[in-house]
Amino acid sequence: MDAADERRFREFVSARSPALMRLAFLLTGGDQYTAEDLVQTALAKAVVKWQRIDDPEAYVKQIMYRQQISWWRLAWRQRETTTASLPEGATADDTSGAELRLVLRHALARLTPRQRAVLVLRYAEDLPEETVARLLGCSVGTIRSTAHRALARLRVTAPELADFRLSASEVTS
């Protein structure tokens, strides 16, 4: 990597690190340190291929998606998700929107990395199922079933969310 490439790399990191950290934060279930690790690992891999990468952000994100799942899948480091206890007295009757989001956050942290990655890609990143399937290296059917199980698990771990409509079309759309 020459000086010009290094300058371009630094500019990229400076401009996109907030977005990459936010994505990593979600993928890791709200773990700041693991999120930093994930971004750094992906950037380190990008440096090696920097001159051949046309779309650095897409490349780095793809490494992050797969790396996060592989860390977990290969049991190299089984990470406990952050599962602070739910707010006292939070019920469907009196739960405000902000409290519900907090409940939802805790429930998201309890998902497996793969389930969380599918929800993050589908809903936070707004990617179509086909793209999610390609990024995670599996079929569209697997993405649908994973999303379905993830949303079902959210309802189980956060019954406060049961009052919200959850239709099959939303699961698979």
Next chain:
Amino acid sequence: MTPRILKEAMDEWSREARVPTDLADRALRGRRRGRLGIVTIAAVATAAVIVSVALVVPRLGPREPAATPTRHEVIHLAPAHRPPAKVTSGDDTDGSVLTDMENSPPQKMVAAGRLALSAYWTGTGRDTRNGPDMRGGTWYLLDPATRTYQKTPWAYLNVAPGLRYAAVLEKTLPASRIGVYDTETRRVLAWIPVERPVGGVVWSPDGTRLVATTYDGDPDLPEASTQCPPGGGDRVPGSGSRAPSANRIHTSRTGFYVIDVATATAGDFHAVDPCSAPSSRSRRDFAWSRDGSLLYELGGTGERPELFYDLNGRPHDPGVDYAGQSQAGVSPDGKLLVGEQGPPTSITELATGKVVARHRELPLSAWADDDHLIGRGCAGGCGDKFDDGLVLVSVDGRRAVQLWRHRWDPQSRMWWLTALTLR
């Protein structure tokens, strides 16, 4: 729990992430914090494990992505799912019949089977020497999450199949850019700039492209009369003759763009002669053929009710699925065809040519499923002859349900436009 709540929760949560200032240094120099050092080693080792596993069981370990060029998607469109097949009962079923009989204009979602009232426009018209001045007014857009209609600031909009996205134009027309609005997140995903100003936009049937009709002036304000040249207009396919030109036209239409929404690029401008059709309207937007392969505009004559063009703006024969001058067209299962707008409006069985029903009062707009249509009008019991609205009606016309009743004062000069879109 809706996708929007999920997205909002994740967006809010992700904002808690702190951004280290030395990420580039860490990646470039292998600089390690104490804790990070362990993780980085673990990551490298993990990569080695992945490679070895991949040799034995290729599908088990994720592979590192190849550094290949990719189409640069600016907007990641969620694919429109298949619309509900049937009109169903129950508020939470996919094809549910949703009505709003209390409010005019409607405030609650109106829908049946495959279709929903996705948006409507209301405003007042003012007569001018060249035709009605329809500028101003307000577009209301369906918010699928809350199932309500919300007032918008846009000068023009069109909703994509699936109800999630709307193409929007800012006031005043014609506009120099097109917005792609996401009803889930309630924000404009991207603005697509255009060199020639645009006055109307329509989504393709597959929800991936837009045809944007360009104008030099406001399409809702009739232009001063312009004389077309004798025999002006483009050559009619197959006839060897030129289209009859209008004596006078009142439009400033110049042509169109076909826009690839995902990449947010307008592509090439295609000029189309406004003298092709003897139409006196000022707004002469292009729309898509049913299969999305051609564009058309209303022709204005009985002989040529619709004029078709290819996507480069060249005149073209109608597509094979052309159903004649029928707004509703062929039923979803391809068995029945709604004929030219009456009254009466006939419904014909395509296989036999047999007329299976005649609707004497309702103009039929679109198929809600294979057995029901949505028409514009009153299902009976309306208090005033000027009341109309949207009606769900069976093919045989025996059963009808008022979806929304439009109460209006004919003296008010109030105008309405309603848009039905696949759910």
